[in-house]
Amino acid sequence: MSNEPILQVRELTKYFPITRGMLNRVVGQVRAVDGVDFDLMRGECLGLVGESGSGKTTVGRTILRAMAPTGGKVLFHDGTTAVDLATADHHALYGLRRNMQMIFQDPYSSLNPRMTVREIIAEPLEVHRIGSRRERDKRVRQLLNQVGLQGQHENWYPHAFSGGQRQRIGIARALALEPKLIIADEPVSALDISVQAQVLNLLQELQGRLGLTYLFIAHDLGVVRHIADRVPVIYLGRVVELAPVDDLFATPAHPYTEALLAAMPVLDPARRSHSLRLKGEVADPAHPPTGCAFHPRCRYAQDICKENLPEIAEITAGHQVRCHRAAELQLQGRK
Amino acid sequence: MPPTRIPGNYMDNILTIDNLHTHFTLDDGVVRAVQGLHLAIPRGGTVCLVGESGCGKSVAALSVLRLISPPGKIVEGKVTLFRSEGPLELTALKESANELRKVRGKDIAMVFQEPMTSFSPVYTIGNQLLEAVRLHLPMRHREAKAHVLRVMERAEIPDAARRFDQYPHELSGGLRQRAMIAMALVCHPSLLIADEPTTALDVTIQAQVLALLRDLQQETGMSILLITHDFGVVAEIAQQVAVMYLGVIVEQAEVGPILKSPLHPYTKALLQAIPGNVQRKSELKVIPGMVPDPFTQLAGCPFHPRCEARIVGRCDRGEPPALLAIESGHWTACHLYAGKTA
Numbered sequence: 001m002s003n004e005p006i007l008q009v010r011e012l013t014k015y016f017p018i019t020r021g022m023l024n025r026v027v028g029q030v031r032a033v034d035g036v037d038f039d040l041m042r043g044e045c046l047g048l049v050g051e052s053g054s055g056k057t058t059v060g061r062t063i064l065r066a067m068a069p070t071g072g073k074v075l076f077h078d079g080t081t082a083v084d085l086a087t088a089d090h091h092a093l094y095g096l097r098r099n100m101q102m103i104f105q106d107p108y109s110s111l112n113p114r115m116t117v118r119e120i121i122a123e124p125l126e127v128h129r130i131g132s133r134r135e136r137d138k139r140v141r142q143l144l145n146q147v148g149l150q151g152q153h154e155n156w157y158p159h160a161f162s163g164g165q166r167q168r169i170g171i172a173r174a175l176a177l178e179p180k181l182i183i184a185d186e187p188v189s190a191l192d193i194s195v196q197a198q199v200l201n202l203l204q205e206l207q208g209r210l211g212l213t214y215l216f217i218a219h220d221l222g223v224v225r226h227i228a229d230r231v232p233v234i235y236l237g238r239v240v241e242l243a244p245v246d247d248l249f250a251t252p253a254h255p256y257t258e259a260l261l262a263a264m265p266v267l268d269p270a271r272r273s274h275s276l277r278l279k280g281e282v283a284d285p286a287h288p289p290t291g292c293a294f295h296p297r298c299r300y301a302q303d304i305c306k307e308n309l310p311e312i313a314e315i316t317a318g319h320q321v322r323c324h325r326a327a328e329l330q331l332q333g334r335k
Numbered sequence: 336m337p338p339t340r341i342p343g344n345y346m347d348n349i350l351t352i353d354n355l356h357t358h359f360t361l362d363d364g365v366v367r368a369v370q371g372l373h374l375a376i377p378r379g380g381t382v383c384l385v386g387e388s389g390c391g392k393s394v395a396a397l398s399v400l401r402l403i404s405p406p407g408k409i410v411e412g413k414v415t416l417f418r419s420e421g422p423l424e425l426t427a428l429k430e431s432a433n434e435l436r437k438v439r440g441k442d443i444a445m446v447f448q449e450p451m452t453s454f455s456p457v458y459t460i461g462n463q464l465l466e467a468v469r470l471h472l473p474m475r476h477r478e479a480k481a482h483v484l485r486v487m488e489r490a491e492i493p494d495a496a497r498r499f500d501q502y503p504h505e506l507s508g509g510l511r512q513r514a515m516i517a518m519a520l521v522c523h524p525s526l527l528i529a530d531e532p533t534t535a536l537d538v539t540i541q542a543q544v545l546a547l548l549r550d551l552q553q554e555t556g557m558s559i560l561l562i563t564h565d566f567g568v569v570a571e572i573a574q575q576v577a578v579m580y581l582g583v584i585v586e587q588a589e590v591g592p593i594l595k596s597p598l599h600p601y602t603k604a605l606l607q608a609i610p611g612n613v614q615r616k617s618e619l620k621v622i623p624g625m626v627p628d629p630f631t632q633l634a635g636c637p638f639h640p641r642c643e644a645r646i647v648g649r650c651d652r653g654e655p656p657a658l659l660a661i662e663s664g665h666w667t668a669c670h671l672y673a674g675k676t677a
Contacts, residue, residue: 051537051538051539051540052508052537162625162626163388164625192387192388192564193387193564193565193566193605193608193609194387194604194605194608194621194622195387195625196608197608197609197610197619197620197621198621200610200619201618201619201621204616204618219537219538220538221538222567222609222610222611223610225610225611225615226610226611226613226615226616226619227610227616245615246615259539260538260539262542263538263539263541263542264538264567265538265541265542265565265566265567265568265570265571266567266570267566267567267570267594267606267609267611267612268570268594269570269571269573269590269591269594270591272570272571277542277543277546278539278542278543279543281507281509281510281540
């Protein structure tokens with residue numbers, strides 16, 4: 001991991017309109033992403049963590065411009081120049097997308113069932129008009145080998161593969177254009193434990209070998225702890241804490257992080273968690289609570305938390321937190 | 336008395352499964368989803384059936400309730416429910432038997448993984464809970480509604496009276512799963528079968544739901560058969576654990592020994608594949624190969640092609656190893672422990 005950012009996300013927002021009636025009158029906004037800032041360093045794995053409905057998937061998709069953001073900047077650094085992906089035009093995006101690819105959660109719905117494995121993996125090469133037909137075929141076989149599948153599988157259709165193998169096909173497709181940045185949205189959540197381990201090993205090996213940068217979106221803290229270097233925790237569209245992974249687990253500074261860590265099951269029946277159970281569910285992003293969005297579920301909330309949105313502030317080097325009481329609270333981490 | 340060869344056999348069981356075989360006859364061959372399952376569920380206890388996709392754990396649960404439809408069929412075995420009125424052999428009942436309908440939802444209730452697809456989208460939550468009450472309990476409408484609201488409140492559904500009149504799509508995933516639990520509990524079942532009840536939920540909500548199940552069990556004394564692929568869930572809720580691979584139980588013990596000192600190579604490998612037990616960023620241990628396709632019938636131990644400790648010439652031929660007690664209360668089906676029975 002270097003100290004040079006490949007991606008700088010600044011004040012990123014994405015609102016979805018709520019419409020009513022025949023004329024689609026806009027009656028409200030769902031604030032899925034509501035001002036997200038972070039840097040992604042070249043060669044690192046950043047683990048974006050949060051519950052469902054926190055906006056983590058929308059962050060990933062707006063960065064790649066699979067959806068247009070409502071506001072904010074996404075600066076992509078390529079060599080000496082920086083391009084704002086949020087405002088780049090179609091032509092510029094077409095060129096830039098070679099550098100960044102996505103791996104999806106569900107290996108069943110993310111592969112076209114009517115295309116063979118070769119067609120699936122070669123498609124990005126065709127879209128970007130890379131190589132001759134023969135060169136592309138050679139590249140497909142090379143990619144299949146790289147992800148641990150055999151070249152003879154290239155004429156098969158996705159249904160002939162297991163979940164883990166399909167995820168490998170998705171990874172091969174993402175690697176076809178030799179991207180620098182990969183956004184992986186819950187890439188192992190749908191897989192069995194033993195297959196999950198294989199895919200995590202593969203992702204780590206590829207990162208080392210190809211010098212990739214990952215934005216790894218996940219809800220499983222065990223997986224994130226294993227693979228990530230730094231972790232932003234996101235709640236209701238905002239980063240509430242960002243820290244190196246060891247710091248985050250040892251000394252969490254936001255009550256939400258503490259609660260997430262406490263909810264992580266321990267493989268020891270003698271230590272069944274009782275005390276720190278988080279009450280309630282993620283609030284409705286169409287009607288976010290006032291002040292700190294977490295205050296209705298927070299066991300440490302005071303009046304100020306209901307009124308003012310806390311600013312994100314650095315408490316130790318590289319450890320940022322958005323909480324009024326961060327300085328006074330002594331929160332429980334996990335070994 | 337149930338036969339003694341069933342592992343985990345306590346004096347007082349609510350349900351016993353004896354040598355269950357459930358097969359699916361398809362055009363391409365026969366899938367032996369469950370092939371010789373023995374299991375006893377103690378009264379008031381929690382048994383977790385653990386395994387990866389395709390191991391037959393859900394088919395086993397559905398077989399208990401006789402919910403297997405063609406091309407699937409229970410080809411052999413006995414499932415017995417021990418009610419206060421006396422034992423009832425579920426596998427001997429006719430498909431259409433009234434008795435079977437009385438058992439489902441009354442004595443044995445089920446909670447499914449995806450509550451969105453297990454509720455009807457066109458009736459309100461309250462309506463669907465009331466239906467269960469009307470079928471099984473002798474209550475008038477007003478009494479039944481009050482009962483349903485009480486159970487909904489007990490399942491920690493905030494604002495139960497309002498939720499009663501809402502449709503499933505209006506509820507969040509966590510609330511839908513609570514409603515599902517309320518529906519299962521509304522007739523005071525003596526056994527709750529929960530098939531991956533928290534898999535679709537966030538960890539925070541999962542912790543809430545598991546705690547709710549634990550509390551409800553304490554209050555009502557019901558037994559729980561919980562099916563999961565997640566050892567984290569097992570650690571949170573199980574007393575007894577049975578690990579399944581390719582339609583059979585390969586290891587069974589209390590939760591502590593299973594997690595701390597597993598015997599079967601498959602259980603060991605599964606536990607080692609969980610991130611968190613090894614150095615960060617190091618290579619995770621994987622189980623070589625993959626689950627064989629369901630039509631193949633392997634000679635010997637079903638796990639031998641992927642087992643790193645297999646004994647060539649022994650594990651790959653003959654009958655599969657029998658499930659034997661190696662230590663008191665700890666059973667495994669593995670040739671490595673031959674001659675070491677307790």
